[in-house]
Amino acid sequence: MLSIIQSFKNFDYFPFQPEFETLTDYYIEYKQRNSDYSTTLFYQFKINQDLMDPMSVIPDGCIDILFYCDPVRPAANVCGTVLKYKKINFQANCEYFGVRFLPKQETQHFKYSMKEVIDCQIPLADMITIEPTIMERLINEQGFRGRIKLFKEEIGNNIFACNDLPAIIDYSLNKIYSTKGNVNMNQLAVETGYSTRYLRKQFDAHVGMPPKLFSQIVRFQNSLHMILNKQFLTVWDVINENGFYDQSHLINEFKKFGYLTPNKFMHTVSKKLSDQTN
Incomplete structure (x- = not known):
């Protein structure tokens, strides 16, 4: 069925x-770029004082393993992607150590x-068999690189x-990443030689959501990255680069996932940054 398929290995999406x-x-x-061309993100952060408003997470299509590095009350959860903006x-x-990966990693x-797992937080110990001492060692490890090493090995x-x-x-998945989410189920069905029904069933099993929704999340993330990280862009640059029909299409998709228009989202992030520095 897949004899004519080419691999997409030159995309840079995370x-x-x-x-x-x-x-x-x-x-x-x-x-970390892996041998199968997937990427694993290791990260660590700390909040020194309670925020005026809780932090929020947005849909990203990923799975995170998040360690709460408190020696007295250690914890680790597997966090599936949210489907809407959530506080x-x-x-x-307290320090948090996290590992984020795309569903390409089985x-x-x-x-x-x-x-x-979608939109849920499940204790890591309920997800996989893990020795309690391993989690204790990782949480008590002081260095970021040391935690990465322990996680990878254990x-x-x-x-x-x-x-x-x-x-x-x-x-x-590679097609969705490489096209920035601009591919539909019929196109994927034609290129893979399977029916849309079979494609949807496989996505439910291995990604946890339909391919259309996953594609929309990828496009949302790409658009957000452009807005937050590139200067001198107009809204039409974002629309054209990410395959939206018009400004209303872009705004509606942002509201679907982030409850805010692109401009309001930027204003909210900027205001929170200002509140933190004052």
């Missing part, structure tokens, strides 16, 4: 959570399906040991 980077007292990250309370004066060792090798995604999912 979603982000802007408030993790802008509203914390410090934030560091390290991106999250983080503890002040997680067959998880005890929950990808669909069950946890990551178990989670990512198998990368047997069906060819239809591997191809479809």
